[in-house]
Amino acid sequence: VPPARDRLRIAIQKSGRLADPARALLASCGLSWRESRDRLFCYGETLPVDLLLVRDDDIPGLIADGVCDLGVVGRNVLAEQGADRAANDRPAAFREWRSLGFGSCRLALAVPEGWAWQGPAQLAGMRIATSYPALLSRWLAEQGVAAEVVLLSGSVEIAPRLGQADAVCDIVSSGATLAANQLKPVATMFESEAVLAGPVAELDAVRGELAALLLRRLDGVLRMRH
Ligand code: PRT
Ligand code: ZN
Structure with a gap:
């Protein structure tokens, strides 16, 4: 001791x-x-x-x-x-x-700018890249949606352009990084x-x-x- x-x-x-x-x-x-x-x-x-x-x-x-x-x-x-x-x-x-x-910042779900967002049910069967697998999995379970969580330790916002994922769940403050990667925030999971x-x-x-x-x-x- x-x-x-x-x-x-x-x-x-x-x-x-x-x-x-x-x-x-x-x-x-x-x-x-x-x-x-x-x-x-x-x-x-x-x-x-x-x-x-x-x-x-x-x-x-x-x-x-x-x-x-x-x-x-x-x-x-x-x-x-x-x-x-x-x-x-x-x-x-x-x-x-x-x-x-x-x-201050928020953990947000973001999808490609071209998507017509209709709600979490749209994510069924999709791959979502994140460094926050536990929070994302909990949110998906709350929404009753089965999607695949793709764990990345960094550069999450580039994953859709690389074909690694369909959407992302990441920290956002100004939103400039999302916009630079042709993504748009559609849901806030967590205020931080x-x-x-x-x-x-x-x-x-x-x-x-x-x-x-x-x-x-x-x-x-x-x-x-x-
Ligand atoms: O080296 P270490 O592991 O200690 O640092 P880190 O790189 O993991 O963390 P760091 O310093 O980037 O962030 C520390 C904490 O700051 C985070 O855990 C958040 O609580 C808080 N915070 C506030 C942010 C942001 N704002 C933020 N904007 N953390 C990260 N970002 C990222 C965001 O994900 C995006 O990629 O910064 C980029 C710019 O954001 P936009 O939306 O303004 O473009
Ligand atoms: Zn860190």
Whole structure:
């Protein structure tokens, strides 16, 4: 059994859309850090709250495994991994603690511009490319539609032009990427933004108090921003 940690550890994206706003938000809660040489770990100075800089996809798992206590991640990533755990009968291990008001986007179904969209039933027997197989499968089941989920880790929007899929399910913000690939959004499956994620189980006393202090400051900062 590893020794109990007496510092709080927060996972944020190392680089990418949420990296800078996540750090700025935590800094506005009065946290500051001494950076390590490899820039993967930042040691908290004003409070015993450290940062781990990682791929966003790793954040839910780091919380589930107890390697990190909290994380800043897109609700889309948290929900996908939560739906995957549920589909495999694994217990919920992480959940959304707060929505943070940046990184907003949606998970949308998009079809070729030339299609006359009549509704989800039209997707029966079709191939849909996505990086969100659990959320897409759940949505298809809710709609009562049997379609094939084609898992791609990136460049999802190009799949129809390559003949890999008939439609796509992907993250959209401005819609410019869809338009550039002659696709149009026809259904929103999920509204997303950055969230503070934490464990379902309670933290131990020391880290629980640190988390409570951070949440009080965070709620103050979020109130002022709105
Ligand atoms: O390296 P790492 O794995 O950490 O990063 P990543 O490449 O997986 O994630 P990143 O940085 O691209 O996105 C992090 C999070 O930002 C996502 O999980 C979402 O919660 C959120 N977010 C907000 C977005 C977008 N907006 C967005 N537009 N994530 C991705 N996109 C993509 C979109 O899919 C499209 O391909 O950006 C492209 C441009 O979008 P349009 O609609 O404006 O053209
Ligand atoms: Zn990622």
